[in-house]
Amino acid sequence: MLLGRVVGTLVATRKEPSLEGLKFLVLKQLDIEGKETGGYRVAADAVGAGLGEVVLFATGSAARQTKLTHQRPCDGVIMAIVDVLEVDGVVKYDKSEEG
Amino acid sequence: MLLGRVVGTLVATRKEPSLEGLKFLVLKQLDIEGKETGGYRVAADAVGAGLGEVVLFATGSAARQTKLTHQRPCDGVIMAIVDVLEVDGVVKYDKSEEG
């Protein structure tokens, strides 16, 4: 899994029928310092993530292992909202300290 | 999923028999500003996308989770046509404003 920050939304009315009802969010990928890497991913939201939140996302076939995404043509899913990320003994991100 | 713009077509008469009837489109990959990244992908079209349209495509085994591509040797599929892409509160792409 990799870290991302939810930065946007995507609306698509013409799509594969099985995708109906899935919410797609735009993620900027983050490194473990919480800095943007320049990469992005559009992912289905399985956990009700909101704009600005730091999340964990899975790609590939893992993205279809949720009730929402099972057997759908989806290769990225947000599967957790990060509360605390600690690296080398330092708290790099703490959701409770965000504005 | 990643964003792409449909820029071309590919004709192949000699191919794996199960691919008969699939339409292959050439996509230039886009970043979330809508700019080309330099990458491309040839993908099966599951939604009737047209030249110039901005689409969402999935890769890997996800690409076989549509009726058209099920159990076929296909690792990329266009599964949605983007109407609106909004990032950091700014509309980066709006299909209704395209010529």
Next chain:
Amino acid sequence: MLLGRVVGTLVATRKEPSLEGLKFLVLKQLDIEGKETGGYRVAADAVGAGLGEVVLFATGSAARQTKLTHQRPCDGVIMAIVDVLEVDGVVKYDKSEEG
């Protein structure tokens, strides 16, 4: 899928038994201008491709969705021979014009 040009062959007598009979070809990856990207892939040949031909290849689990490669430890397959590639209204490759 990505584009490649068949540039070589690979002989391997000691291999996983289920690979017996599969033909492996060496591909140089191409961009959509038909130029080599510097990357390569060794792929199983499902369509009888010949040296010099421009082909479409699939990777990952898609590579096992042909009769030849089903349930074999193979992660790349040539699934189509390209006749015509057209990008931005320009024919970038036309097999009938090759020597």
Next chain:
Amino acid sequence: MLLGRVVGTLVATRKEPSLEGLKFLVLKQLDIEGKETGGYRVAADAVGAGLGEVVLFATGSAARQTKLTHQRPCDGVIMAIVDVLEVDGVVKYDKSEEG
């Protein structure tokens, strides 16, 4: 599989229900000299790895081939703790010599 060093932990209370009970660790990726490559991965821990340990991790669908991760939206798993890594006849890492 690739090599990583366990450098951190991640707490997430809001997550896909099937992930309940899985422990997520933050890995810095290593090259075969044991140096950090700059990449990272968040992975489920299937072997009880501790901070500072050098581990082997698998990504993609392989990450769901453990009892802990079966059918869960998880694309990275620590599946072994490295004791000794020997490359070109030289021991690059020996767990018993670590502090």
Next chain:
Amino acid sequence: MLLGRVVGTLVATRKEPSLEGLKFLVLKQLDIEGKETGGYRVAADAVGAGLGEVVLFATGSAARQTKLTHQRPCDGVIMAIVDVLEVDGVVKYDKSEEG
């Protein structure tokens, strides 16, 4: 599939139980000139490869399509030992000519 040269071994006593008995080898990735690319991979050995040999390896779910690796958390497997690699009409590697 990609080319690699077997350069080392990895010992891991604490591991996912289903991995018991699998031999892990360290590969340096090669380009089609036989030169090292700087990348590496740790792979399960399905063919009895030896140190110094040039091999073909598969990654992703393909790595579990051998008897040894079936349903195990393994994302890389050596599935063939290369005898001869010929590119653009030139023999780039011939196992019989190696010391």
